[in-house]
Amino acid sequence: MNFKAILFDCDGVLVDSEAITCGALRDQLEASGWRMTLAECMAYFVGKAVRDERVVIEARTGQPLTEAWMQAFYAQRDQALRANLQIIPGALAAVQAAQAHTGGQTACASGADRFKVEMMLSQVGLMDFFAGRIFSGHEMPRSKPAPDVYLAAAAHLQVPGSECLVIEDTTVGVTAGVAAAATVWAYCPLPDAGAALLQAGASRLFSRMSDLPELLLAR
Template identity: 60%
Template sequence: MVQFEAVLFDCDGVLVDSEPITNGVLRQMLGEAGWALSQAECERIFIGKAVRDERARIEQETGQPLTEAWMLAFYVRRDERLRAELKNVAGALEAVIAAHGHTAGRIACASGADKAKVVMQIQMAGMAPYFEDRIFSGHDLQRSKPAPDVYLVAAAHVGVPPARCLVIEDTATGAQAGLAAGATVWGYCPQGHGHAFQGLGVARVFEHMDALTAALNHKTSHGNLI
């Protein structure tokens, strides 16, 4: 039987399938600035991080400063694509509802992305009634993931010690943040590549959101928790 007092979700790649969209826009704009990247390279460098976290490398590869104007243009193009194409991760809404019921509403979203994007995506996903104002961004803090700050803030807001929180992450960077906060971390790995979490201390790896829903509802999982 699984029992946690709070569940803290990452957003991109956990609640919504936004990463291919965001990274597609980023790859295109970096190419326009002179840094040609394959899709795999772009994902490897940027997934789980804020674009600004790679400022030094972007400026080195493009030979141009990473200006606020460039970032704003990226946000505009990214959000246009997200509004047109964003889909939920399969089963994520049901998992959020299960977590909300399991914890009597003590759930939160703790993301490394900018808050406006996270709020927009949660609204589009039909999850806003469950998260309400419990949406947090590493952009608003001194340090973002893999530092634990955003998870510490989320846990404090719901009034639960991190040791009694379950964190759901899909990247090693995010998992490191949850673990550093002192939470139990489960890794969502829809492609079955659980090796991304090896050696990190992630308690469980699962491939389907219905496995999380089943665990929180104390039912037999249809998608095995590994």
């Protein structure tokens, strides 16, 4: 079957942002009393909304997760992203192929806040492909792993979830896509992550974003 819509996650799928964001988060948490390595921070937080981890953060830091704390994190994060963000190799061709495959029925459905998503897509030259079709988990009743952000994107495109392809890179995101009844392909540049992504419900793994155009043609 041909997919009628293709929905992309953003962080780790279109932009190489996860280590940058987690670096800023790790520094902010350490200043508040929760010390961990970057690898530990990424293992815990990648794919999750920071606000959704309020109980754990407050328990580990002994401090309330205030709006001022979040804004300080956002400022540090955004400064680091502006200085260091790069597009995922092959993402431009992947998005162009997805648009050709679906007649322009593509969207970006992220667990991140809208400002961050739009800033990143603009910075790497992908904004024109998704303008007006960007969906943030922060604006939904529930963020990933709930399916809300993918259901909202599919509804906007007027395509049933079952006729959508979701491109994800985390178990949290794969779970969300599967819960939206979509087919989920997982971008998995690290072989060690593949088993967990398949267990979460991904039906295909691919290790290079540049492989997506060929995979779509093979459908």
